[in-house]
Amino acid sequence: MSLSPDMLELIPALPCDIEGPVFREPWEAQAFALAVDAHAKGLFTWTEWATALSAQIKAAQLAGDPDTGETYYSHWLATLEGLTVSKGAASLEHLKQVQSAWDRAARATPHGQPVLLDNDPLAS
Amino acid sequence: MRALETVLLAKGYVDPDALDLIVETYETKIGPRCGAQVVAKAWVDPAYRQRLLADGTAAVAELSFAGRQGEHLKVVENTDQLHNLVVCTLCSCYPWPVLGLPPVWYKSAAYRSKAVMDPRGVLADFGVTLPPEKTIRVWDSTAEIRYLVLPQRPAGTEGLSEARLAELVTRDSMIGTGLPLAAGASQ
Structure with missing residues (x-):
């Protein structure tokens, strides 16, 4: 599949990084761990998790989230709240x-x- | 988040020791070096390479790397004719047991959409130019199947040990947005 050049310009540049720290702030680590542990203890299946997280990200995009990857753990947390x-x-x-x-x-x-x-x- | 944690603690859906262990594991123990060991072993051990391509989940478990989400790991091999690129278009599923957690760009809408529509452009963004005749195949991860790219072994590395080879395997080369380092280089 190919795109015309003007369509490609609509896609923002990729934010690149080095192989840096996995969590940017402590709360991201905590949010991550809460979901992983709640899954391990049977609150939801991982398929349910991925489906809910996908929907959350899509909704945030529609609501104007720039979705550069930096708000990822906010979506993660909102997903966990929804599933809870x-x-x-x-x-x-x-x-x-x-x-x-x-x-x-x-x-x-x-x-x-x-x-x-x-x-x-x-x-x- | 504190409210969520309080509620889940009270209901027994999380416990503080487990939370600490999860964070510590992903911050210090699980990361791209796990995948690099897998790749280096596949480069030096043809039988392991075969097992890895046939059943990635079982082959990485041989090295004690196992998933927690019950997902299946599929390893896709780069060849002279084919380059593989991994994405998760919906929510950033990623092979945690062998690569740790995904980098920020992997989770961005830009990467998620462009990887599918213009993979060659994505590679250019990462400074990778492939011969035009080489096919690029894009793999879209799901909750059930995660992908790991087995990059091609760099030329001139015949005499290197498995440990030295692993140092040439970058995280991006296992996602498909990069290539392994050249012989003699180090990260």
Whole structure:
């Protein structure tokens, strides 16, 4: 299959790299590990994972994500959140409640102290 | 993400020790050097090369490289007539057990689309020019099948040890976006 030159110009240049570190930031490593472990413990099959991740990436592209590969682990995380809910491990509502608890805990924690969920002032 | 982790921990779908082990493994133990060992062994051991091409999953398991996602590994061999290029057009599936995690460009929309539409242009982006008569075959990875390119052994490497040969095998040469280093070079 070949493309006309003007079509090729629409494809952005490839971001190249050396054989560098696999995770750019610690949260990417954590997001990666969460999905791999949840799969190992049977939350979803890897085919289900790939299907969901593909759909997530496609949706992000349609929503204007430049999709240069640098947002990959954001899509990864959103996919895990979606599967956690669709597989019934937690409701979206519960997930949002826990997220709010973490946000409150972060605000209630003095600067320089580790943020713990126990620091949530509404925690019982 | 902390909320997700909290919920999955509470439900027993993840545990902290396993998470640490996964990160450590992919940061320090699994990477392109695993695949390079496989390629170098195939270059010096014809029987291993045959087993590798017949059943990649089993052959890399001989070297203790095994997948966690239950995927099948297919090894595709470059020849004088054929060059292989690997992509995952949908979500960046990649042969983790032998290459570690994919580089950023492998996950970009630019690579995912251009590899299929204009593989020769992709190779040019990576500084690789092949003879026009050489066929380029593009392999689209899936959750079930991952591909590893077995590059051609560089000329003039007849006397080199397997360990020295492995040093010539670059990550990109096993994806198909590069070629092995020339004899005498090092990474």
